[in-house]
Amino acid sequence: MEKQIIEYLSKYTVITKELENAITESAFFKNYKKGDILLKEGGFSNECYFILEGCIRSYFLKDGEEKTIEFYTEEQVVTPANYAKSIPSKYYLECIEDTVLNVGNPALEKEMFDKYPQLESLSRVIAEIVIANHQETFTEFKTSTPEERYLYMLKTRPDLMQRASQYQIASYLGMKPESLSRIRKRLMKK
Amino acid sequence: MEKQIIEYLSKYTVITKELENAITESAFFKNYKKGDILLKEGGFSNECYFILEGCIRSYFLKDGEEKTIEFYTEEQVVTPANYAKSIPSKYYLECIEDTVLNVGNPALEKEMFDKYPQLESLSRVIAEIVIANHQETFTEFKTSTPEERYLYMLKTRPDLMQRASQYQIASYLGMKPESLSRIRKRLMKK
DNA sequence: TTAACTCATTGACTTAAGTTAAGAAATTAA
DNA sequence: TTAATTTCTTAACTTAAGTCAATGAGTTAA
Numbered sequence: 001m002e003k004q005i006i007e008y009l010s011k012y013t014v015i016t017k018e019l020e021n022a023i024t025e026s027a028f029f030k031n032y033k034k035g036d037i038l039l040k041e042g043g044f045s046n047e048c049y050f051i052l053e054g055c056i057r058s059y060f061l062k063d064g065e066e067k068t069i070e071f072y073t074e075e076q077v078v079t080p081a082n083y084a085k086s087i088p089s090k091y092y093l094e095c096i097e098d099t100v101l102n103v104g105n106p107a108l109e110k111e112m113f114d115k116y117p118q119l120e121s122l123s124r125v126i127a128e129i130v131i132a133n134h135q136e137t138f139t140e141f142k143t144s145t146p147e148e149r150y151l152y153m154l155k156t157r158p159d160l161m162q163r164a165s166q167y168q169i170a171s172y173l174g175m176k177p178e179s180l181s182r183i184r185k186r187l188m189k190k
Numbered sequence: 191m192e193k194q195i196i197e198y199l200s201k202y203t204v205i206t207k208e209l210e211n212a213i214t215e216s217a218f219f220k221n222y223k224k225g226d227i228l229l230k231e232g233g234f235s236n237e238c239y240f241i242l243e244g245c246i247r248s249y250f251l252k253d254g255e256e257k258t259i260e261f262y263t264e265e266q267v268v269t270p271a272n273y274a275k276s277i278p279s280k281y282y283l284e285c286i287e288d289t290v291l292n293v294g295n296p297a298l299e300k301e302m303f304d305k306y307p308q309l310e311s312l313s314r315v316i317a318e319i320v321i322a323n324h325q326e327t328f329t330e331f332k333t334s335t336p337e338e339r340y341l342y343m344l345k346t347r348p349d350l351m352q353r354a355s356q357y358q359i360a361s362y363l364g365m366k367p368e369s370l371s372r373i374r375k376r377l378m379k380k
Numbered sequence: 381t382t383a384a385c386t387c388a389t390t391g392a393c394t395t396a397a398g399t400t401a402a403g404a405a406a407t408t409a410a
Numbered sequence: 411t412t413a414a415t416t417t418c419t420t421a422a423c424t425t426a427a428g429t430c431a432a433t434g435a436g437t438t439a440a
Contacts, residue, residue, distance in 0.1 A: 060329075067333045069325065081322040090326075117307050124310055127317035132271040134321065135259065136280075138328050139250075142364035143257045145398095146427070166388065174332035179427055181389055335428095336397070356418065369397055371419055 002027050004052050005102055008075050012122055019116050026108060030101050038093040045080040045089060047103050054099025055163050059171070060091040068172040071096075071160050077126075096164060146175045147183050192217050194242050195292055198265050202312055209306050216302065218293050228283040235270040235279060237293050244289025245353050249361070250281040258362040261286075261350050267316075286354060336365045337373050 002024040009015050009023075032038070032054070039045050041060055049056070051074050058069040058078075069091055072078045082089045084106040113120040140152055150173055154161065160169065170180040192214040199205050199213075222228070222244070229235050231250055239246070241264050248259040248268075259281055262268045272279045274296040303310040330342055340363055344351065350359065360370040 062333055067329070069329050079318065079321075081325070113311070117310075120307075120314055121303070121310055124314035124317055127314055127321060128269065131269075131317060131320055131324065134324055134328070135271070138324070138331070139257070139259050141328070141332070143252055143361075165386095171333075176428060177388070178390085178429085182427085185389080355416095357416095366398060367418070368399085368420085372397085375419080 001029065001052060001100075004075070005050060008050070009122060012125055013118070019119065022112065022116065026112065028103050028108075030103050032095045032099045032101065034095060034097050034099075036095045036099075038095065039080055039089050039091075041090065041092050042088045044086065045083050046105055048080070048083050048109075049078040049104070050102040051076050051078065052100040052102060054095060054097045054101075055160075056099060057094050057096050057164065057168060058091045059094065059168075066168070066171060068164075068168050071157070071164060071168075071172065073159065073163075096168070141174070146173065146179060147186070149173050149175075150180065150183050151187075191219065191242060191290075194265070195240060198240070199312060202315055203308070209309065212302065212306065216298060218298075220291050220293050222285045222289045222291065224285060224287050224289075226285045226289075228285065229270055229279050229281075231280065231282050232278045234276065235273050236295055238270070238273050238299075239268040239294070240292040241266050241268065242290040242292055244285060244287045244291075245350075246289060247284050247286050247354065247358060248281045249284065249358075256358070256361060258354075258358050261347070261354060261358075261362065263349065263353070267320075286358070331364070336363065336369060337376070339363050339365075340370065340373050341377075 005023060005027065006015055006020050015023075029052070038047075038049070038056065049072075051072055053074060056072045056078055058072075059066045060069065061067070078093065080089060080093065081091075113123075141149060144152060153169070153173060164172075166180055167177040170177040173180065175183075195213060195217065196205055196210050205213075219242070228237075228239070228246065239262075241262055243264060246262040246268055248262075249256045250259065251257070268283065270279060270283065271281075303313075331339060334342060343359070343363060354362075356370055357367040360367040363370065365373075
């Protein structure tokens with residue numbers, strides 16, 4: 001179980017045996033059931049997550065509808081925007097499958113960063129990769145039609161098509177469920 | 191001139207006199223004219239920038255049209271996605287005004303991070319803030335109509351309305367220049 | 381096993397963005 | 411200062427997404 005985290009980090013840099021042990025020993029896990037809410041809109045957060053198994057969806061309510069912000073799956077880090085801050089969350093975090101998480105907190109994070117500066121350095125590098133990836137996704141979104149966005153998602157995150165419901169996917173793609181239904185029908189014929 | 195960088199960093203943490211001096215002494219500036227290209231699509235980059243004055247636009251070509259990815263203005267950091275990597279850039283960086291930049295490079299960055307770990311720590315913190323801000327912008331974009339997106343930009347980045355041309359703003363907002371023109375006309379009447 | 385509920389599909393209609401093309405306005409260069 | 415070029419606006423038309431409403435399919439719970 002701990003291995004997954006080490007494997008993930010090892011993609012970016014060499015993890016010394018010492019650091020590996022420190023991470024393994026301090027690792028803390030939690031299990032959630034499908035439908036469990038990790039964070040509520042208006043709530044506070046002192047936890048960040050690394051997904052070992054399962055899927056988390058972030059969403060908020062607008063005009064009485066759920067608007068999906070993001071889907072997080074295996075090997076992804078979820079840091080609530082209000083993590084370690086005393087401001088209320090703007091969104092929900094919900095497990096849309098049974099989910100196993102590695103859970104972090106500000107105190108542990110600080111302790112680890114102080115003890116192993118290379119870990120904070122690695123976090124910076126990963127954060128910058130996340131920024132670059134995010135910008136690419138956003139750009140793709142802005143320059144595409146709803147149909148193209150659906151096709152792009154099919155190509156880049158095909159697993160989500162099975163894991164999430166259509167109305168969740170629709171709002172993630174910035175469209176109405178009816179439109180997604182029609183797009184799928186249209187593409188069937190081709 | 192150096193003061194701006196120190197002021198910017200001081201928003202997030204206390205900058206010791208020693209670090210301030212190190213930053214000030216190693217700071218390197220460049221001046222550009224309106225229209226100058228900092229990076230070409232397909233080109234390589236070993237520079238990152240902190241904008242002291244002016245405006246940089248990132249864009250690429252799709253279907254023969256310029257698609258604006260982002261506008262960067264005073265106090266913003268521009269790190270090309272291929273910075274310090276041997277992969278070609280997917281986009282252009284263009285000064286849309288006369289611009290004054292503080293220029294960084296991988297070697298200097300490494301030297302400073304090694305000497306002042308708190309600077310790398312700060313970079314991580316800022317990177318995470320950038321991620322949170324970016325996600326909020328993307329979410330706002332996804333859940334809004336083109337007209338709402340225009341109004342949102344008017345509210346959050348009013349200066350850009352003067353600094354960039356309409357076709358640049360239109361593609362930044364994910365619409366055609368004709369649509370932006372019509373939206374503006376529609377809003378005039380209200 | 382049925383009843384209740386949620387989710388997905390379909391159809392008719394409305395609305396606004398895309399497309400194409402022309403011309404006006406503004407900017408830049410000769 | 412004029413000519414050339416670029417940018418912006420407008421109009422007519424096409425296309426597809428949003429809206430509203432009904433129905434069908436699938437899931438969950440009594």
